[in-house]
Amino acid sequence: MAWIERFILIASYPLLVAARLAGRDPLRLREPRGSCWVERPARPAASSYFYGGSPADRVPAVTHLLMSAARLLQRRSGTPPGHGGEDIPDEIYTLW
Amino acid sequence: MSARTLILGISAYYHDAAAALIADGEIIAAAQEERFTRRKHDARFPENAVRYCLDHAGATAADLDYVAFYEKPLAKFDRLVATQQAYAPASFSTYLKVMQPWLHAKLHLRRELHAAFGGKYNRPFVYTDHHEAHAASAFFPSPFEEAAILTLDGVGEWATTTLGHGRGNRVELTHEIRFPHSLGLLYSAFTYYTGFRVNSGEYKVMGLAPYGEPRFAELIREHLIHIRDDGSFWMDQSYFNYTTGMTMTSDKFHALFGGPPRDPESKLTQRDMDLAASVQVVCEEVMLKCARHLHAITGSKNLVMAGGVALNCVGNGRILRDGPFERIWIQPAAGDAGGALGAALMTWHQVLSHPRCATPHDALSGSYLGPAYTDSEIRSLLNAYGARFHAFNDESELLSRVADLLAEEKVIGWLQGRLEFGPRALGARSILGDPRSAKMQQVMNLKIKFREGFRPFAPSVLRERSGEYFDLPHDHDSPYMLLVAPVAPAKRFADSDARMSGRSGIDRLNVTRSEIPAVTHVDYSARIQTVTPETNGRYYRLIKRFEARTGCPVLVNTSFNIRGEPIVCTPADAYRCFMGTHLDALVLENTLVLKDEQRDGTRFDAEQYKQSFALD
Numbered sequence: 001m002a003w004i005e006r007f008i009l010i011a012s013y014p015l016l017v018a019a020r021l022a023g024r025d026p027l028r029l030r031e032p033r034g035s036c037w038v039e040r041p042a043r044p045a046a047s048s049y050f051y052g053g054s055p056a057d058r059v060p061a062v063t064h065l066l067m068s069a070a071r072l073l074q075r076r077s078g079t080p081p082g083h084g085g086e087d088i089p090d091e092i093y094t095l096w
Numbered sequence: 097m098s099a100r101t102l103i104l105g106i107s108a109y110y111h112d113a114a115a116a117l118i119a120d121g122e123i124i125a126a127a128q129e130e131r132f133t134r135r136k137h138d139a140r141f142p143e144n145a146v147r148y149c150l151d152h153a154g155a156t157a158a159d160l161d162y163v164a165f166y167e168k169p170l171a172k173f174d175r176l177v178a179t180q181q182a183y184a185p186a187s188f189s190t191y192l193k194v195m196q197p198w199l200h201a202k203l204h205l206r207r208e209l210h211a212a213f214g215g216k217y218n219r220p221f222v223y224t225d226h227h228e229a230h231a232a233s234a235f236f237p238s239p240f241e242e243a244a245i246l247t248l249d250g251v252g253e254w255a256t257t258t259l260g261h262g263r264g265n266r267v268e269l270t271h272e273i274r275f276p277h278s279l280g281l282l283y284s285a286f287t288y289y290t291g292f293r294v295n296s297g298e299y300k301v302m303g304l305a306p307y308g309e310p311r312f313a314e315l316i317r318e319h320l321i322h323i324r325d326d327g328s329f330w331m332d333q334s335y336f337n338y339t340t341g342m343t344m345t346s347d348k349f350h351a352l353f354g355g356p357p358r359d360p361e362s363k364l365t366q367r368d369m370d371l372a373a374s375v376q377v378v379c380e381e382v383m384l385k386c387a388r389h390l391h392a393i394t395g396s397k398n399l400v401m402a403g404g405v406a407l408n409c410v411g412n413g414r415i416l417r418d419g420p421f422e423r424i425w426i427q428p429a430a431g432d433a434g435g436a437l438g439a440a441l442m443t444w445h446q447v448l449s450h451p452r453c454a455t456p457h458d459a460l461s462g463s464y465l466g467p468a469y470t471d472s473e474i475r476s477l478l479n480a481y482g483a484r485f486h487a488f489n490d491e492s493e494l495l496s497r498v499a500d501l502l503a504e505e506k507v508i509g510w511l512q513g514r515l516e517f518g519p520r521a522l523g524a525r526s527i528l529g530d531p532r533s534a535k536m537q538q539v540m541n542l543k544i545k546f547r548e549g550f551r552p553f554a555p556s557v558l559r560e561r562s563g564e565y566f567d568l569p570h571d572h573d574s575p576y577m578l579l580v581a582p583v584a585p586a587k588r589f590a591d592s593d594a595r596m597s598g599r600s601g602i603d604r605l606n607v608t609r610s611e612i613p614a615v616t617h618v619d620y621s622a623r624i625q626t627v628t629p630e631t632n633g634r635y636y637r638l639i640k641r642f643e644a645r646t647g648c649p650v651l652v653n654t655s656f657n658i659r660g661e662p663i664v665c666t667p668a669d670a671y672r673c674f675m676g677t678h679l680d681a682l683v684l685e686n687t688l689v690l691k692d693e694q695r696d697g698t699r700f701d702a703e704q705y706k707q708s709f710a711l712d
Contacts, residue, residue: 005196005199006192008199009191009192009195009199013184013185013188013191016181016184016187016191017181017184017185020181020182020184024181025182026178026182027178027179027274027275027333027339028274028277028330029182029333031322031330031332032330034324035324035326035328036273036277036324036328036329036330037259037271037272037273037326037328038271038272038273038274039270039271040255040258040269040271040272043266043268044225046446046447046448046449049222049223049224049442049443049447050220050221050222050223051206051220051221051223062177062181063170063173063174063177063178066173066177066195067170067173067203070198070199070203070204071203071204085193085194085197087193088193088194088197088342089342089343090111090293090294090295091284091288091293091294091295091338091344092194092338092341092342092343092344093110093197094110094111094139094250094295095250095251095281096172096176096194096197096198
């Protein structure tokens with residue numbers, strides 16, 4: 001991993017720790033009492049299927065910050081495209 | 097340039113990359129990248145599959161009106177960050193690893209896609225939700241005007257299971273269960289724990305289950321997954337390691353089940369079989385409860401399914417047998433490959449609002465959507481290999497000869513027509529045998545497929561006689577081999593239970609249990625393909641000829657490949673597999689090749705051939 005990538009990842013990690021302390025439980029690690037079904041939002045508009053038009057594209061601030069850093073890094077370093085993650089077992093890689 | 101609206105669907109970068117092309121909503125081509133690259137579950141951008149689809153339509157990338165990708169990368173990235181956040185600071189080392197592919201490629205998907213098309217495609221990219229793509233792949237090609245929709249897999253963006261409803265040209269998913277609570281990942285955890293490879297060994301766990309007793313099922317329900325009556329569930333993540341680590345299961349899981357995961361390729365024990373039986377029982381319970389709840393909220397008589405868990409044909413059979421739906425249709429490419437097709441159909445019907453007309457069978461043409469080859473291509477190839485072969489001008493003569501060979505217990509490689517889309521061989525790229533033969537299962541597993549001896553084989557049966565041989569509820573069709581049902585009692589041997597008593601595990605395989613032992617699993621179940629002349633005329637006529645010769649309207653049908661190898665695509669792939677295994681004969685369209693007629697120097701070394709594919 002390039003040092004600049006490593007730097008961005010290490011520097012951003014405290015934000016994740018801080019966000020955790022805010023107490024959200026998006027993974028539902030605490031068992032809910034009743035049904036575990038989550039209602040999905042109403043049928044999305046056609047525009048949501050195009051880049052940037054989806055509510056799903058409007059991500060939380062921490063995610064947004066990391067995305068911006070990744071794009072900046074890509075522009076500045078001109079790193080040739082490569083997928084990385086070769087040392088991640090297939091069963092885990094496919095989750096992420 | 098085509099006057100029709102061309103939409104290319106793509107799935108890639110995780111597993112089973114694929115491309116599918118629709119023209120004015122009609123499905124005209126679809127294929128998985130692995131079939132071309134010969135690398136199983138190839139996840140790379142499907143450049144060969146894309147090229148094939150475009151060539152088939154006589155189009156280029158510049159002619160495409162839309163390219164649809166089967167998921168929303170930003171939503172997926174959000175899940176990654178949320179997960180690492182939830183486990184901070186313990187997630188630090190995982191965070192460093194899993195972020196790399198995102199920084200390098202996945203966050204730049206538009207750029208990656210543009211580059212993959214060589215800059216020749218300059219129109220919009222459409223991004224569908226992963227489970228919407230599954231839902232679309234299940235509903236839009238189905239024969240139903242309206243249906244309930246159930247999708248189940250490992251994970252997409254956030255969802256792992258969804259419920260919904262389709263009507264006309266619309267699908268709407270209303271409820272979901274979110275990562276990390278996932279029936280697919282629970283099954284994969286046991287796949288890993290029993291020593292099989294995740295993302296391909298799940299079939300093996302399902303095939304192993306009938307040898308075991310579900311003695312761990314209660315332990316699973318009590319500790320791992322808490323199942324509600326409405327089919328929803330919650331999983332205790334302390335037993336799993338996939339959110340923060342590099343393995344599926346945690347030490348706590350291993351302690352609960354009494355030891356570490358089985359070493360791959362080590363001897364299977366009764367405990368492994370019992371674990372497989374247990375997770376299968378739990379999986380079926382969740383599938384059935386989901387189906388009942390879905391029926392209650394939609395009131396539909398029809399169900400369509402997709403997602404990797406929908407390839408669990410034992411669970412599907414259970415829904416058909418014990419569930420509330422009258423008719424079920426399952427997308428044959430139910431895994432991620434089918435997402436390519438779903439994304440394209442979603443774009444046509446839902447994004448562009450084009451109407452849809454359900455067709456009586458379905459809109460998938462038997463799933464024969466891949467490339468086909470001509471006799472002249474085949475004969476040129478065989479000549480180049482120095483092969484001796486018989487060319488037939490009359491199909492009837494060819495089929496008679498093949499039926500005779502099958503009746504003599506010969507095992508035949510069979511390539512005809514367009515390649516199947518999806519993981520099942522359906523009579524276009526199949527290895528065929530006589531189901532009446534008591535030795536056929538062992539021969540096919542060990543000498544031809546080079547795979548584990550416990551694995552069952554599936555029957556292809558003439559649709560009109562399927563009811564005599566199998567107990568498919570409601571006289572249901574199973575054209576895509578995605579439903580398991582019992583062999584009819586009349587075809588079972590009355591004394592087989594007695595002969596099986598006292599035997600355990602794989603030893604029970606040695607008892608001949610029915611008139612068609614090669615396709616009767618130890619619990620009398622069979623994974624059925626019903627064959628009709630409308631969907632696969634030549635294959636139907638072959639079985640018909642075998643029936644005329646033997647009285648039996650059933651053939652053993654297994655995929656044309658060996659362990660670890662993708663299903664053969666081209667005649668050259670088929671010829672290599674034929675020469676590298678103990679197959680007796682090879683049929684390539686109208687050409688028959690017999691092994692014992694080949695010169696010694698032309699045969700391949702079986703061991704070498706086997707080693708050219710990584711074990712799955």
